[in-house]
Amino acid sequence: MNEAMERSLSDLVMERVGFGIFVLDRAMNVLMWNRFMEDHSGLAAEQVVGKSIHASFPELPRAWLTRKIESVFQLGSSAFSSWEQRPYLFKFDPDRPVTGGVDVMQQDCAFVPLTRGGEVMAVCVTISDMTHVSVMQRESEEVVARLEEYANRDCVTGITNRRSFEARLREEFLRWQRYGGELSVLLFDIDQFKNINDRYGHTVGDAVLRVTAQRVANAVRVQDTLSRFGGDEFALLLPCTSLADAMIAAERVRSTIGDVPVEAHGVRVRVTASVGGAAARPGLPAYEVLIHEADAALYSAKRKGRNRSAVLA
Amino acid sequence: MRGNIFTEEQRDALQEIANLAMGQAAARLARLLDAFIELSVPRVCVTGVNEAAQTLREMTGFDQSVTAVRQSFRSDFKGEAFVICRSRAVGSLWALVNDPHIYLAYQTISQAELILDVANVLTGAYVSCFLVQLNRAPIFSPPDLLGENIAFDDFFRADLLAWRVAVLLEVNFALENHCFRAHLVMLMSEDSISRLHGALNALLVSV
Numbered sequence: 001m002n003e004a005m006e007r008s009l010s011d012l013v014m015e016r017v018g019f020g021i022f023v024l025d026r027a028m029n030v031l032m033w034n035r036f037m038e039d040h041s042g043l044a045a046e047q048v049v050g051k052s053i054h055a056s057f058p059e060l061p062r063a064w065l066t067r068k069i070e071s072v073f074q075l076g077s078s079a080f081s082s083w084e085q086r087p088y089l090f091k092f093d094p095d096r097p098v099t100g101g102v103d104v105m106q107q108d109c110a111f112v113p114l115t116r117g118g119e120v121m122a123v124c125v126t127i128s129d130m131t132h133v134s135v136m137q138r139e140s141e142e143v144v145a146r147l148e149e150y151a152n153r154d155c156v157t158g159i160t161n162r163r164s165f166e167a168r169l170r171e172e173f174l175r176w177q178r179y180g181g182e183l184s185v186l187l188f189d190i191d192q193f194k195n196i197n198d199r200y201g202h203t204v205g206d207a208v209l210r211v212t213a214q215r216v217a218n219a220v221r222v223q224d225t226l227s228r229f230g231g232d233e234f235a236l237l238l239p240c241t242s243l244a245d246a247m248i249a250a251e252r253v254r255s256t257i258g259d260v261p262v263e264a265h266g267v268r269v270r271v272t273a274s275v276g277g278a279a280a281r282p283g284l285p286a287y288e289v290l291i292h293e294a295d296a297a298l299y300s301a302k303r304k305g306r307n308r309s310a311v312l313a
Numbered sequence: 314m315r316g317n318i319f320t321e322e323q324r325d326a327l328q329e330i331a332n333l334a335m336g337q338a339a340a341r342l343a344r345l346l347d348a349f350i351e352l353s354v355p356r357v358c359v360t361g362v363n364e365a366a367q368t369l370r371e372m373t374g375f376d377q378s379v380t381a382v383r384q385s386f387r388s389d390f391k392g393e394a395f396v397i398c399r400s401r402a403v404g405s406l407w408a409l410v411n412d413p414h415i416y417l418a419y420q421t422i423s424q425a426e427l428i429l430d431v432a433n434v435l436t437g438a439y440v441s442c443f444l445v446q447l448n449r450a451p452i453f454s455p456p457d458l459l460g461e462n463i464a465f466d467d468f469f470r471a472d473l474l475a476w477r478v479a480v481l482l483e484v485n486f487a488l489e490n491h492c493f494r495a496h497l498v499m500l501m502s503e504d505s506i507s508r509l510h511g512a513l514n515a516l517l518v519s520v
Contacts, residue, residue, distance in 0.1 A: 070345075071345055071434060074341060074344055074345045075341050075342075075345060075434065075437050075438050075441070076437075076441060077436075077437030077438065077440075077441045077451075077453060078433075078437065078452075078453050079430075079433060079434075079437075080429070080433060080455040080456060081426075082429070082455060084425075085423055085425055085426035085429065086426060108455065110455065115450070
C-alpha cells in the first residue's frame, strides 16, 4: 500500500468514526475537524480550520480549555474531562431525536498530545458521546430510589415499616442524646384483632389495618413518624414531645380509631385500640429501651381492660 | 523468590530511572502549576497481592480512609497508577490554582474535577517521565475517582485479582508549605514484569 492510499484510508476512517476528533495548536487554532464535529456543530471543516476555536465557538469555557491544552503541551501527557463532572464541552444535540430524554449530548473528552521527536506539535481532542451511559445511570438511580422506597414501606397499609421506624428513631434518639429536649414514642394495637380476622376474614382484617393507618396518619403532625410495627401493632414517633403531650396524642389516636366503626366489604366493624406511651429521660441508655417501655405500657393498658391509653407506672 | 525478581543491576537501574523521572516530573509540574513541588526519593519494592494494602498503609503512613484516583497506563507493558491523599487535605489543593490565569480556569469546577485534574497531572508527569527513560511513550486511560473516603483494603480484592506479585513504585509530592501531600503509586503485575526486565536489560546494554 502506498503512502497516498494510506493517507486516504486514514481520512476515510476520520470521517466515519463515531466520535468527534479535532486538532488544536498552542494558539488554539483548529488544524483538523472531522465529520462528527461537522455534523453536530453544523460547521464544516472549511469554516473552522485555520481559525481560533473561540472564534467559531465563543461559548466554550475559554480559560478552562486553554488550561487543559496548555497542560498537554507542557507535560506531554493527556488530559481528560468526564461527563460526570462536566456534562459537555460543546452544546451538541444528543443523537436521540426520537427517544429523547436528555437535552445536551453528554461528553467525555480526551486531550491527547501529538508528538514528533519528543516535542508536542499539537493536541488532538476527542469527544465521545456518553449520553447512553448517562441515561442508563439515571435509570438505575431511579430503580434504586424505588427499591429503597419499597424497602421502607409496609405493603398492606402504605405507611412506613418497622425497619424505617427504627432507623428514624435511632436518628432522633442520637439527636436527643446530643442536644437534649423531649422525645416520645407511642405503641398501639387494635383490641382483639384476631377476633376481627376470625369473624370477617383477612380481607376485612387488612381493610381495618388500612383504615386505622389512614385515620391516625391524618391525625398526627408532619414531623411525627407513623409505622406498622408488625401484625396489628403500630408505632408513632413524636419528636420534641413531652410524655404529657404524648398522652394527649395517645387519646387522639385512640378516638380517631374508635369513634366511627370501619366499613369494609359490606360489613361495619367496631374497632377500638389500646395505646402505650414512653418518653426519653436522662439515663436512658438506648432507643430500644424506649420501645420496650412503650410496649410494657401498652400491655398494662390491655390488662386494665383495653380501649385506653397508659404509661408505665 | 520475591527478592530475586530483579538482579541487583536491574534493581539499581530501576531506582536510577525512578530518580531521574522524579527530577524531570518536579520541573515540569513546577512550570505548569507555578508552584514549587517537592518530590520524595522514589521507593521501589516488590509486593505480593495479600500484602499490597498493608504496604500502601506503611508507605503512606495513612491508616484512615483516603481519597484515591486510579488511572491505567500502557505501552508494551501496562500498569495502574494511584494518587492517594488524606481526604481532608483535598481542600488545600485550591492553593494550587492561585495564579490569576489558573484561578479563572478553575473557578467553575467541582472538588471532584479538581482532584481528577491534579491526579492526572501528577500521574501524567511522573509515569511518562519514567517510561520515557525506558524508551516507551505511554498512553493513559481517563482518571477514575475510586472514592473520596475509601479504605486501602478496598483497593485490592485479592479474590478478584489475577496477579500474585507486583512491582510497586512510590513517590510523594508535597506543596512547598506542606499543607498538601499526595502519594503516587505505580503498580505493574507479573506479565509486565518480564517486559520490564527486557526494557531494563536493553537500557543496561546501551550504557
